[in-house]
Structure formats: structure tokens, C-alpha cells
Amino acid sequence: MRRRLRRASGGAGREVSGAIVLVATSSRGRVVAACCGRAGSGGVRTGMTVAHAGALLPCGGVVLLDHDPTGDARALVRLAMWAERFSPVVAIDPPDGLLLDVTGCARVFGGERRLLLRAIGQCERLGLRVSGAIAPTFGSAWAFARFSERPAVLARREELAVALAGLPLEALRICASTVEAMAEIGIATVGDLMAQPRSALPARFGAEVLLRLDQATGAAIETVSPVRAERPACAEVVFDGATTRVEAIEAAVRGLLDELGAMLGERESGARAVVVELVRVDCVPVVIEACFSRPCRDAVHLWSVLRPRVERAHLGYGVERISVRALRVGRLGHRQAERWRETDERAKRGGEGRDRGVLIDLLSNRLGHERVMRAGLAATHVPERLATHRSAMLEDHEIGEPPAPGIARPSLLLESPEPAQAIALCPDRPPSRLSWRGREIAIDAGVGPERIGAAWWRETGSGPGGCSERDYYRVRDASGVWLWVYRERATGRWFVHGVWA
Amino acid sequence: MDRSHVIEALRERLAAYQPASRAGAVQTVAGPLALGAVHEWCGGEAGAGWMPALCVLAGVARSLGEGVVVWVGKRCRPHPCVLTGRCERGPGESLLARSILVDAPDGPSRLWAMETALRSACVAAVIGDACAMDIACTRRLQLAAESTGAIAMLARPRAEARVLSSATTRRLVIPAVGQGADARPRWRIELVRSRGTCGDASMVTSRDRWCVEWDHGTGALVALSGVEHGSGASAAEACERRRGA
Secondary structure (H helix, E strand, O other): OHHHHHHHOOOOOOOOOOEEEEEEEEOOEEEEEEEOHHHHHOOOOOOOEHHHHHHHOOOOOEEEEEOOHHHHHHHHHHHHHHHHHOOOEEEEEOOOEEEEEOOOOHHHHOOHHHHHHHHHHHHHHOOOOOOOEEOOOHHHHHHHHHHOOOOEEOOOHHHHHHHHHOOEHHHHOOOHHHHHHHHHOOOOEHHHHHHOOOOHHHHHHOHHHHHHHHHHHOOOOOOOOEOOOOOOOEEEEEEEEEEOOHHHHHHHHHHHHHHHHHHHHHOOEEEEEEEEEEEEOOOOOEEEEEEEEEEEOOHHHHHHHHHHHHHHOOOOOOEEEEEEEEEEEEEOOOOOOOOOOOOOHHHHHHHHHHHHHHHHHHHHHHHOHHHEEEEEEOOOOOHHHHEEEEEOOOOOOOOOOOOOOOOOOOOEEEEEEEEEEEEOOOOOOOOOEEEEOOEEEEEEEEEEEEEEOOOOOOOOOOOOOOOOOEEEEEEEEOOOOEEEEEEEOOOOOEEEEEEEO | OOHHHHHHHHHHHHHHHOOOOOOOEEEEOOEEEEOOEEEEEEOOOOOOOOOOOHHHHHHHHOOOOOOEEEEEOOOOOOOHHHHOOEOOOOOOOEHHHHEEEEOOOOHHHHHHHHHHHHOOOOEEEEEEEOOOOOHHHHHHHHHHHHHHOOEEEEEEOHHHOOOOOOOOEEEEEEEEOOOOOOOOOEEEEEEEEEOOOOOOOOOOOOOOEEEEEEEOOOOEEEEOOOOEOOOOOOHHHHHHHHHHO
16 A cells, blocks of 8 residues: 555655555445554554544544555456466455465475565565465465464465364355354354364355365365466468568468457457568568557558558568567457448447547558647646647547637747847837848737746746746737737847747 | 339438548638638748748638548648637537647658548548649649548648649638737638639639638637629639530
């Protein structure tokens, strides 16, 4: 929890103090979903209302965060992938556990105890508070990890019954209502449960109790589903001999793109970046990469973007192998093929979005991602920083709020303000003559000043590159062209900043 | 059943499978613009200091429909503040949200980008820097525009107002002087060329003029007066004369 809070507060070096409480919304209102040890020692419990928890903890010493079970689940999957360094079989035990089958792995680490201590140590270096255990069965390892005071390592199955006897019934992963029912008749520990006749347990408390007990003691087999990293979608073709025929290479690439599209279709995903590798004889491979603004698995579109570069690739002494790989993928669900004219508005918008994506892909891959942009407005009053331009390949694009009505901004803002000489009859009036770009301009009308000050909390300095205090004027020359000029208050110099073209 | 009725019904069903093609013209403050055509806008001085008539182009682009508007060329990059107006023909995204800016490095790239954009089904208009483009280039753009019904608006310097071109219309954009000290930017738009206006008497004729003004408050181009017809004959009379000849 503290690691997440440090990330949210923007720096690993900033220490987070105070008790951390995760808050969820339920029918009772805002309740505690989880809390750190400091809060727990103060009396905070899961399910308690936030108001009650706040009353138990010192004022100002509580940090409330929203509970994010989906994010926690994704983080657990990533942790499971990381834990494959200890065992090839790692399963997730939601909400906050991992089950590793370390059969045969202890020798690599110098024994089971060393393996366990190393795993715990590396998890703690990641900022996690961890408890663990190694036992002959998953059930007993789960019990010892959560209910033992120290990391436990049990090597022999014969010791399980004795070791489990003193643990509470919650260690068997039995539901809370069954535990309560057993507690009412005096069964409080696993040892008490094991002393009961086996035949009576299913009828009285359900089949789950006996199953969990057998899984813990090893009398029943328990299997887990390990997490598997998805192999990237890849298709490859090997020629019988090196070829320099462009038609053969193009046909091979098109076939591989069809195959890649089919693979992505099975996974309900689309490619965001595709790499085509032409392995040449006695030369370094030619690598052609294309990016897409949205997930795509349409082989026709993939080929239309890759084709110009495949045609221009230098084949050297011949190509002997071609591989096509999806570097980055995104989710792309299946869509019902339409044969009728799309009159549904939502379907039309979806079609327009796809066409827009196709256009952006073609333009960006030919001209460069930085040359195809979308514009937006930043929340600033400084004219040079008002306009934002981001690559059109990025999916999230915020337009921003337009300036307040009545604020006049030119249609063309010069890249940087250009110095000019001006003559103004009065200090705070528009200039009457302007000398700019080698031309003498007579001004016959002007509006202003509009004073734009610097963001004093951020910028200092004067000059065109900085943002000092400026008085802007809209001035018109004799031919009707309107210019946006300003005078720096600090230096008195004049600049032309924009034109209403 | 009558055979002709069956054939007619089948034709209608086939037409339903075809993508909707755009035809006709759209009314703007600078007169009607034919869909699927190239329209040239000449204004400003040539050379390094040339500035396309961005206010006029942005104002006209607002009234062209809901599709994407592609701006091609570094000179054809208006400030986002003039693109914040919404489409005049109904609610929807603002022009800023629908705009894509393309910075093509040279003339052939600009031509390719404009042609590719015109052939895209989602594009309503392409506004590009057509400085130094010859008749072959404009012909390519004309064919591309006809294929989807999009509009191509090409900005040229005023010095190229007499260059040969395949454009359907060519307009001169000239800054005009407004009244009073607090006047808004104003332009006089003069139609100097209009090709193929037969068949629709409401289309424009050469030498028609409009006077427009930029409204800072709404970020829109406002027509100050109706069209001022030039000294040339009306379209219907010109068509009749051509048929008679």
C-alpha cells in the first residue's frame, strides 16, 4: 500500500507517513476494504465504516485510498510472472496470494529454506509485506503461510497432522459461516476437527470441510492452474533457397499477414505494431516496422501500410526466411459483418472511427508519426503554450477547453515573436506605424491593450523565448490585414506575434 | 409480376448495398461549394511570407459536415482557437476534434497526402497548401475528390490566380477594411472561375462576390451581405447560349 501511495504522490524518495486505509463503497456506505498494520493495531477492521475507522485513528494520521480490486488483480498477475524465477509453475491465489510448485527447484537455491527466504527477501525489496511457507501440499502451505508467526518449512508429509493441529479452522480455507457453526459446538482448531468422526462431517457441515482437510493433509490431490505468459503472435516462412524475386516475397508476406490476422482473431486482439523481418543471405536482416493507431488484424490494411517499404527493401543476395510478428497488441473484439447499409448511428460512428484510423495509419507510416498530428488547447494564458500538438497515433487525445468568448486570437501564430519597430503616439495606445520584415506599415486602426502576464510561479526572464509581461494590441494596416503585436513592458520592445490571415 | 417492376426493385436493393455517395453542393458563407470537387482559394503574397487565408478556410470548413477535415502543409496549420466552433449543420464534434494536421515535407508528399485523404470515406474536406501545383496535380486531386464526394480546398498565393488548373472554382480572398476602430477582420471573396455550372441555376457565376467577417466571440465566419453578382450573365443564360451554339 505504501508503494502505491509513493507512486501516486510522484516520487520514490518521499516517505509516506500515517495509517493507510483502502475504502470501498457498499450498501452501508464507505467501508474499510483493507488497512495497513498501523491501522490494524489501532483497532481498524475490514468492513468497518470509514467514519468509525477515522474515530479510532489519530486525527490527520490517516490516508484514505480507493480500493481497486481490478488493479490489484492485474498486479497479482504481473507478480506471478515475476515469481517464475523461483518455479515454472506459479498459480494465483486471489485476492493476494501466490501458489508455487517448487518440486525439484530447491536444489537450484541450495535448499527449501534458502529458496523461501530468498523469495520473501526479494518480495520485500519490491516493497511488499510477505509471509510464506513450504509444505508437502498446497493446502498446508497456505495455512502455514497465513497463520504461522515465522516462515515455515515442512519437508515430510508425516509431520503435517501434528503441525496443522494447533492452527485455527480458518487455516483450512473454510467459509466463515461454517467456522462459526463449528465454533458453536466447540470445534475451534484443526486438531479438534481431525478428532471428529469423518463420516459425520459432510452431513453436518458440508462436503467442503472434508475436502479441505484432505487437501491440507495430503489425502486428496489438489491441482492449480499456472499462469502462462502469452506467446506473441508470429508467423514465419522459410524458402527452399534464397530468392530475390519481389513477387515471391510479396506473396509470402501477404500470406503471413493472413496467418497473423487469423491468430489475432482467435485471441480477440489486434496488432498495434507489426514487424516484418526479411532474413537475407550473408547480410543483416531487413527489419520493417509499422505502427497502427488502433488494434488491427485486417490483413488488407496491414499490407497496404507495409507494402511501400517491402517493395523498397534491399534484397541483397536473396531472402531465405521471412517472419511477421505482432510486437504490441490490443484488445479487438469480434464484429458482426454487415451486408446492409449501416443506418444505426452507433455502427456508423464505429465505421467512421475505423476509416479515420486507417487514414492516420497510412499517413503516419509514410510521413512519420510526428508529422501527423491532432491539435488541442492547453489550460494556459501564455499564447506560445496555448496550442498543443500530439501525434494522431495516440488514442487518448484531449481537445481542452476553448478560451473564453470574446478573447481574440489570430488564425496564424508565428513560430516565435518577430521583432519590429513601432511608433506609438501614447504609451498605452496601439502603435501608429510599424516596421516589420523590411516593410513600413501604416496602422489605421487598433484595439488594446490586452495585458498578458507571466506565470509568476513558474517562469522568469524576459524576451521572446520567455514570457514576460506584455501588452497586446490588434492593429490593422491600410489594406485591411490585422496583426497581433505586443510591447514588452520590461524592455519596451515591440514584437509581431500573429496575423489574422 | 411485371418484369420492369422486378428489375426496378432489384436495382433499388443493389443501390442499398452501395456506399452512400455525396453529390450536390453545400452552402457556405462564400457561396455554394460543389461536393466531390476541387476549389481553389487564392490570397496573400507569394514567397516566404505567404500566409493562406486560414480564417476563411476554417470558417468555410465548419459548414461542410460532420466528417474529418485534414489540413495538409505546414502553412495550412491554423491556430486551434479558430477551430473550436461546432459544425453549423447540427450537434457533433467541434472542428478542432475533427481536424488532422499533416506536415508533409515537400510538394510530392503534400500531393500524396491530399490524394490519400480525399480517397478516405471518413473525410469531409481536405485543406492543403497547393503552392506551385500544376494542372496534373489538381487533376489527380479532382479525380480523388470525385471518388468519395469529399471537398478539396487548395490554398494558393495570389500570384498563382492565373495558373492552369483543373479546379471547379477559384476564389480570390482579399482583405477588406471594416468600419470603425473596433472592426473585425474582414475579407472580400471574389469568384474568378467557375467550371461546369450548367444544370443548376442556383449555382454561382463568375465575378460573384461575398463580404465576410470573423466573429471573435463565436469563432465563426459571418456573411455581411448576400452574394453580389458580377457583370457576367447568369448560369441559366450561359447554358442556353452554349446549347444554342
